[in-house]
Amino acid sequence: MTEAGTAASSAATTLPEPVRQRVLTLAAHALGQLPATDIPAPLRRFASFAPAKRAKLSASVLGPILETDDHFRKLTAFEVRREHPELGDAVADGVPIPAADPVEVAALAYLLRPDDWEQHIAAAAQVPVENPRADEEAVHRLADQLDQARTETRQVRERLREQVNELKAENVTLRRKLNDARQKITGLQTDLEQRTKEAETADERVDAARADVERDLRKLRTRITELEAIEHAARRTAGQERELASTRTRLLLDTLLEAASGLRRELALPPGGEFRPADTVAGSEPEAAPVGRTAPEDDPALFDELLALPQVHLIIDGYNVTKTAWPNSPLHSQRQRLVTALGALVAQRRVEITVVFDGAELSGPVQLNPPRGVRVRFSPAGVIADDVIRQLVRAEPPGRPVVVVSTDREVADSIIKLGARALSASSLISRIART
Structure with a gap:
């Protein structure tokens, strides 16, 4: 063991410069892969550096430790062989590799220490080293650049110092x-x-x-x-x-x-009937008087009295009233205003009201919203509103109070013969105005 160490030390001192630089590069790279406990104390501060910086700064310490610490060298050799498996296995097994770089082979042999490792180092020493001729002009140019860089560095340092003071x-x-x-x-x-x-x-x-x-x-x-x-x-x-x-x-x-x-x-009293003792006296009978008291058709009080009759039916000649009250308004506006006003009258008096409009005036379907209690009828094709009014009067049972509102004398005369009462349009218009 002592002889091997002496030989290693002797060989290490005679390592060619290219081999020594390659050994330090491989060892510096492997240093970053080792656990902290396996790294010698002088090298631990370099372990966290980048590989290139680690090889440059740790060269003066790493080389002597590789020469003297056999355990650390073996750990380093293990990591290097793991990074270069083919070439490392060939060097360790003594397999010749003609195409391999002698410097690379010598560096691996120095770390792995196969039996012929000294021969690999001697072979690497025989490789000629190119020594380029120094170029004086290049040296002067580099010197000028160095001086300029130093001047710029000094200026930058002064600016940085000023900035530091400001900061x-x-x-x-x-x-x-x-x-x-x-x-x-x-x-x-x-x-x-x-x-x-x-x-x-x-x-x-x-x-x-x-x-x-x-x-x-x-x-x-x-x-x-x-x-x-x-x-x-x-x-x-x-x-x-x-x-x-x-x-x-x-x-x-x-x-x-x-x-x-x-x-x-x-x-043993007989049941009562329509025949009375006074019916046995002969005499001329008068014609039936119209419903309600005798008064002018435009009397406002007469209109209210007729509305107060029980179960009275008020039939209105629609256009006859609207064209008297609102002659300048469109027909659809006249119809809506009339039925709206009659709705208020129904709410007050609770009477049955039917409004009849002449269907001949229509050019299409009618849009109308009559209020509750107001019945609206349009005369069918070929029939005038006057005939519909007469049909409504005939449809009522004898004895029921029926009042027709129309200024048309022909209509008034015909419905009076049928037992109804006729009022003028102005009477209804006056009554609506008071609603």
């Missing part, structure tokens, strides 16, 4: 502002804590008030439930009392009716 002054200002900001933040935090405490206290008061309100609300709901139960019981009692009173009244009325029927049977 220091700015740093002092920023530190002062930072201290002021910190003081303000401290004050704001104190104020925030105080306001937070006040808000928490206010929340507690609000929660207490909400609890009181909810408690009062529950009491009120309970009271409302009790009152509703009392009201329901009262209504039930009142309904029972009304039903009892109705039952008593009905029983009393049935008793009276049955007593009257029994009395009629006992007296």
